[in-house]
Amino acid sequence: MNTTFPHLEVKDLLVKRAGVTVLDIPSLSIEHGDVLGLLGPNGAGKSSLLLALARLLKVERGAILCNGRNTVAGDGAFDYRRSIAMVFQEPLLFDTTVFHNVAAGLKIRHWKGKDIQESVTRALHRFGIARLTGRDARKLSGGEAQRTSLARAFATEPGIILLDEPFSSLDPMTRESLMDDLQSVLRDTKTTAIMATHDRMEALRLSKRLAVMKDGSIVQIGSVDEVMNHPVDEFVASFVGMESILHGVVNKNQEGMMSVSIGDREINTIGYARAGDRVLCCIRPEHVTLSTVHDGEQSSARNTFAARIVKITPMGPFHRIELDCGFYLAAYITGPSLDILALKEGGEIYVSFKATAVHVIPR
Amino acid sequence: MDLILDGIRKAFELIITFDPEVLGITMLSLKVSGIATLISLVIGIFIGTAVALNRFPGRGFIISLINTGMGLPPVVVGLFVTIFLWRSGPFGYLEILYTPTAIVIAQTIIATPIVMGITLAAVQQLPPNLRLQILALGATRLQLLWILAKEARLPLLSAIMAGFGGVISEVGASMMVGGNIKGYSRVLTTATVMETGRGNFDMAIALSIILLLLAFTINAVLTRIQQKRRPR
Numbered sequence A: 001m002n003t004t005f006p007h008l009e010v011k012d013l014l015v016k017r018a019g020v021t022v023l024d025i026p027s028l029s030i031e032h033g034d035v036l037g038l039l040g041p042n043g044a045g046k047s048s049l050l051l052a053l054a055r056l057l058k059v060e061r062g063a064i065l066c067n068g069r070n071t072v073a074g075d076g077a078f079d080y081r082r083s084i085a086m087v088f089q090e091p092l093l094f095d096t097t098v099f100h101n102v103a104a105g106l107k108i109r110h111w112k113g114k115d116i117q118e119s120v121t122r123a124l125h126r127f128g129i130a131r132l133t134g135r136d137a138r139k140l141s142g143g144e145a146q147r148t149s150l151a152r153a154f155a156t157e158p159g160i161i162l163l164d165e166p167f168s169s170l171d172p173m174t175r176e177s178l179m180d181d182l183q184s185v186l187r188d189t190k191t192t193a194i195m196a197t198h199d200r201m202e203a204l205r206l207s208k209r210l211a212v213m214k215d216g217s218i219v220q221i222g223s224v225d226e227v228m229n230h231p232v233d234e235f236v237a238s239f240v241g242m243e244s245i246l247h248g249v250v251n252k253n254q255e256g257m258m259s260v261s262i263g264d265r266e267i268n269t270i271g272y273a274r275a276g277d278r279v280l281c282c283i284r285p286e287h288v289t290l291s292t293v294h295d296g297e298q299s300s301a302r303n304t305f306a307a308r309i310v311k312i313t314p315m316g317p318f319h320r321i322e323l324d325c326g327f328y329l330a331a332y333i334t335g336p337s338l339d340i341l342a343l344k345e346g347g348e349i350y351v352s353f354k355a356t357a358v359h360v361i362p363r
Numbered sequence B: 001m002d003l004i005l006d007g008i009r010k011a012f013e014l015i016i017t018f019d020p021e022v023l024g025i026t027m028l029s030l031k032v033s034g035i036a037t038l039i040s041l042v043i044g045i046f047i048g049t050a051v052a053l054n055r056f057p058g059r060g061f062i063i064s065l066i067n068t069g070m071g072l073p074p075v076v077v078g079l080f081v082t083i084f085l086w087r088s089g090p091f092g093y094l095e096i097l098y099t100p101t102a103i104v105i106a107q108t109i110i111a112t113p114i115v116m117g118i119t120l121a122a123v124q125q126l127p128p129n130l131r132l133q134i135l136a137l138g139a140t141r142l143q144l145l146w147i148l149a150k151e152a153r154l155p156l157l158s159a160i161m162a163g164f165g166g167v168i169s170e171v172g173a174s175m176m177v178g179g180n181i182k183g184y185s186r187v188l189t190t191a192t193v194m195e196t197g198r199g200n201f202d203m204a205i206a207l208s209i210i211l212l213l214l215a216f217t218i219n220a221v222l223t224r225i226q227q228k229r230r231p232r
Helices: A046-053 A074-081 A098-108 A113-126 A142-155 A172-189 A200-206 A224-229 A234-239 A335-341 B002-016 B020-053 B059-069 B074-085 B100-124 B130-136 B141-151 B153-168 B172-178 B188-198 B201-227
Strands: A008-017 A020-030 A035-039 A061-066 A084-087 A160-164 A192-197 A209-214 A217-223 A244-254 A257-262 A265-270 A278-283 A289-291 A303-314 A318-324 A328-334 A348-353 A358-362
Touching: A008 A046, A020 A046, A020 A217, A035 A046, A035 A200, A046 A160, A046 A192, A074 B130, A084 A142, A084 B130, A098 A113, A098 A142, A113 A142, A113 A172, A142 A172, A172 A200, A192 A200, A200 A224, A209 A224, A209 A234, A217 A224, A217 A234, A234 A244, A234 A278, A234 A358, A244 A265, A244 A328, A257 A278, A257 A358, A265 A303, A265 A358, A289 A328, A289 A335, A318 A335, A328 A335, B002 B201, B020 B059, B020 B100, B020 B141, B020 B153, B020 B188, B020 B201, B059 B100, B074 B100, B074 B172, B100 B153, B100 B172, B130 B141, B141 B153, B153 B201, B172 B188, B188 B201
Parallel strands: A035 A192, A035 A209, A084 A160, A160 A192
Antiparallel strands: A008 A020, A008 A061, A209 A217, A244 A257, A244 A278, A257 A265, A278 A358, A289 A348, A303 A318, A303 A348, A318 A328
């Protein structure tokens, strides 16, 4: 393993389809062992980026380097492709047994009997499908089929794995257990991975870094904490779950302690914008606390407001509360807390959040 | 009625006693149509897969041509092959008109669009991302074609059946380009036409029964392979 160069590097990449630009990425660098989650809505270019990285898409301009060496396009790319693997949203299994499916990449590489047997067996065990080895691939459940597809990809012991929404067609339980397995395989094999998803929980669970994509470009890339808690713009903020995005103007800033006007209300936060600057204040619903009494001086939260409950939406294990406190605010609350506080739509409540819970983006 | 029964009885005699003439005609038919089918498989699967996988200007027109070609009238093929191979024609210098080679050429032209059309449809009905998945596994172009052909093997068996069935039973082209020369370019269909014309119904029925048996046996074998397709 060459650690002097990034494992995968993209320089000045431009991809067009039918004359329309689908990817425009000036630079992207992925280190050995990195797990990069590509987040973005449908049509953001996540799948196109993965296909381009696998050299399965015609590139208009730019270079894709693997360990510092330029990868070639077209028919010669099979040599490079043998150092990577790709898993698609659909399992795309061949009309044969699970064993022969998992062995497919090895046969393509002209591996021989005993080596194939060993590698396939290891991959089948890794994904908990050893018992399915002789089963007809067309008769597998969705979860079993995707496990087979992942085992096929890992059987070749790739340096890089590209995952294109591999869990999106699975039910929640199957998805959970498969994510667990994939997580441990990635940890054990130290494979560099790039995973496209539109589900931020999936991305959070598996990724070491996140890249948010929009209209074929990477809007923000960084550590999970950086992207989730310090989005660079309104699009990223809404995509990473900052449900309350408030437009405001900085009133004053005293050594980083700011007060921002949101309509006729004022929010305390920290940041380095100057008085008069227009900003966006982003607040995660999980950072908002609800109370039937005004905590006031008893709380460390710098922001407390009286609010009216506009809407309560059940979201499985918790409820989403939409509030009007002179500005829009969303909060999450568990079922038991909802009962204890006896919350009802139209009811009154106090909301509070810390100054540090507000992420400020200059406009 | 006696005519038919007598004909069938004599036909079985000719078959059971391995009548040299009937045997010769049968073997030539098998050889000529077998070779034509094989050549059409190579060309048809290759071009059919290529057209199915690639997008290029005029693709729709090419597909229309292939589909039209699936119903090529054998006599039209016979006519043009004859003109091309005629002594004063472009390939007259080859001097292969009225030979089994000429029949192979005509039958290949008849079978190729059939194989091509069925291959095209077979490959097109595979999942669109399957090609990308195979390439992502590190396959070369040749490995890609091989794996896709394996995935589409059931409809491809139909292509073999349709191709072979189409050429072993055609008469117009074989008659025109082969000349129905005894012991040389006489095949089952041309011989049946000739014997019927002569009123030799026993011979004609014998040849027809063999033709039916051949078509049935080959299709039965391929159908069996088709139904037994998956390894357990």
